[in-house]
Amino acid sequence: MSAVEANFDGIIGPTHNYGGLSFGNIASDKNRGEASAPRAAVLEGLRKAKQLADAGLVQGVLPPQERPDIGLLRRAGFTGSDKQIVEAAAKTAPELLRNAYSASPMWAANAATVSPSADTADGRLHLTPANLVTTLHRSIEGPATQRALSRVFRGDCFAVHPPLPAQSTFADEGAANHVRLCAEHGGPGVEIFVYGREAGEHWRGQFPARQTREACEAVARSHGLDLERCVFIRQGQAAIDAGAFHNDVVCVGTLKTLFFHELAFEDKAAALKAIRAAADGLFEPIFVEVPQADVPIGDAISSYLFNSQLLAMPGDDRLMLNAPVESEETISTRDYCARLTAGNGPIGTVNFVDVRQSMRNGGGPACLRLRVVLIKDELSSVNPACLLTDETYAALCKWAERHYRETLSVADLSDPSLMDESRQALDALTGLLDLGSDFYPFQRG
Incomplete structure (x- = not known):
């Protein structure tokens, strides 16, 4: 069946700041306390x-x-009024206030895990919001994400689940640890779930393993997936220890192609064998492995080469890698990209895109988007105001220029007027995106 792979990007919020809240995210920690530029x-x-x-x-x-x-x-x-709460928290719990102000929902790759209708038993498109329990600032996102997905993906053809139980056994980071391969987007595919640890195991890594196998299995069950077409792979501990806090920092895939770093998986041979077995009878997977000798893991993480969008572009028979400009500025990744596209492999073009403000907080082009495969009827059921057109883009740019601060320091979070400004911006946005006048908590009183 004909389908498209749509990208739903998270709009970066008015309180975008460098609070340095994500342990294991090297860029986030490096830029902690620096002034950001929300607009x-x-x-x-x-x-x-x-x-x-x-x-x-x-x-x-x-x-x-x-x-x-x-x-x-x-x-x-x-306790007290909202203004009094912000002022009191700024004085006595500034770290907690930074968590409350985090604009981390911008990274929509962590919003949910998505299974297209071609893969599910009931023929509906399933979305499970991530619970993100490993970090405080992200653990508060799940219920609001569920509400947002329900307002965007309307109708009986969609199943928006609640997040998994908010407990470490079911630690779930969403599509950042999920890849789907297929012959064509509208046909059945192989869903690859990557986890860092199993619940209850004694983790010895330098940084947390944020995704559990149990969470992956729970999502696969609730989505009604054929487990013979699912693969559960352990992420490489060396990659996690180097700063790959999500699998999408070292791996990305689309259609038949999986593009990954040599250290991405703990047992690479077993992982690739399992993917081939799950794809048997559907398609032959194409593996593009980047050797450690060509791109050291440190360069892969600092440049976010793999936190790129791998895209099938209209009219092109080879894929395009939409990579951050940091991958062009890093010698090893720039040279690798030149060799990659000069050959006859599945990736024919690399486009370098500037998302430096997100990158400085630890998220590249792939972090900013949630991929959703949609057949025609499903696409027609999506909230049309949330699809990007020339008119919507112009309206959103005008909205941002009106409501967003040019710069924001961590010290500015103690100013209650920032809360008022943010609420004014979001109140206006609900009209632009047809989300309803009761979408945000402050609108509901």
Whole structure:
């Protein structure tokens, strides 16, 4: 059946800041406390999305979440008006306030795991929001993500699940640890779930293993997947210890092609064998492995070569890698990309895109998007206001230029006026994206 792979990018929120909250994310830690540029950030993200829409791809957007999350601060014991809560938290719990202000929902690859209708037992498209329990600032996202997905993906053809139980046994980081391979987007595929640890095991790594096998299996069951077409692979501990906190920092795939670093998987031979077995009778997988000798794991992570979008472009018979400009500025990755595209392999073009504001917080082009395979009826059921058109793009840019600060320091988070500005921006956005006047908590009173 004919289908498209749409990209839904997270709109970067008005409180985009460098709070340095993500242990194991080297870029996030490196830039902790630096001043950010929220207006430049949101415009960079929108520009990236518009470039792909202009190229003929289906491109959508997902809304930011309300920040600061006053509910988090109230549950932590703060009382009074919202303004009083922000002021009290700034004085007595500034680290907690940074968590409440995080704009991390911008990284839509962590929003959910998505299984297209071609893979599911009931013929519906299934989405499970990630619970993101490993880090505090992200663990608050799940319920709001579920609400957002329900407002974007409307109708009986979609099944939006609640997040998995918010407990370490089911630690789930969403599509950042999930890859789907297929002969064509509308046909049955192989769903690859990558996990860092099993629940209850004694983890010896330098950084946390954020995804459990149990979470992967739970998502596969709830989506009604054929387990013979699912593969569960352990991420390489060497990659995690080097800073690959998600598998999409060292691996990306689309259609038949899997593009990955040599250290991406703990048992590479077994992983590739399992993928071939799951694809048997459907297609022959194409593996593009980047050797450690060509691109050291440190360069792969600092440049985010693999945190790129691997895309089938209209009219092209080879894939395009939409990579961050940092991959062009890093010698090893730039040279590798030149050799990659000079050959006859499946990847024919590398486009370097500027999303520096996101990169400085630890998220590349792939982090910013959630991939959703849609057949015609499903696409027609998507909230049309959330699909990027020339008119929507112009309206969103105008909205961002009006409501976003040019710069934002961590110290600015103590100013309650930032909360008011953010709420004004989000209130206006709900009208632009047809999300309803009750979408955000502050709108519901």
